[in-house]
Amino acid sequence: MDDVLWIIGIVVGLIVVVAILAVALRGMRPKLPEPQVFVPTAATPRSAPASSASTPASGLTPDVVAEIDRLVGAGQKIHAIKLYRDRTRVGLKEAKDRIDHWSVSTTAPHLAAVSNATAVHSSITPSAPTLSSVRASLPASVASDIDKLVADGAKIVAIKQLREHTGLGLKESKDLIEAWVPGRR
Numbered sequence: 001m002d003d004v005l006w007i008i009g010i011v012v013g014l015i016v017v018v019a020i021l022a023v024a025l026r027g028m029r030p031k032l033p034e035p036q037v038f039v040p041t042a043a044t045p046r047s048a049p050a051s052s053a054s055t056p057a058s059g060l061t062p063d064v065v066a067e068i069d070r071l072v073g074a075g076q077k078i079h080a081i082k083l084y085r086d087r088t089r090v091g092l093k094e095a096k097d098r099i100d101h102w103s104v105s106t107t108a109p110h111l112a113a114v115s116n117a118t119a120v121h122s123s124i125t126p127s128a129p130t131l132s133s134v135r136a137s138l139p140a141s142v143a144s145d146i147d148k149l150v151a152d153g154a155k156i157v158a159i160k161q162l163r164e165h166t167g168l169g170l171k172e173s174k175d176l177i178e179a180w181v182p183g184r185r
Helices: 002-028 062-073 077-088 092-100 111-115 131-137 140-152 155-166 170-179
Strands: none
Touching (some): 077 092, 131 155, 131 170
16 A cells, blocks of 8 residues: 555656746747837926926917928928927937828828929820910920920820920820921911
């Protein structure tokens, strides 16, 4: 009977040792990294008076938003961050994060609209421009350059030049260049 108790004690001891080793090895197993989620930190005022209970966007007037839009659109993020910090009194990290994720306001003029603002014609014009009206609106030097390009068979360059000087869309410019007869006024 003593032998049976010894065997049972050894088996129980082995089970305890195996359980301890299993727990220790499971704790050493590498774990997958947790996904990173951007959570903006609470805004802390930077050198603001104690009585001031301003929100982070309190200094963002439409004019300031338009100026930040312009700076971000022009690739001048440092100036945009500085302006954002000056107006909202937030820290550098928060301002940088905000400007890095800034999307240009839909109320600000779009860059394409600004580039075509001085154009004679626009692709938004309800009536399609005629060849004679477009040709008459071009400076003589530009019309002669386009004449030469069309005569030389460089229609793509002629389309680009016509678009540059008129603000027309690609399809309208292509159609006009296809109908273009060099030297005709």
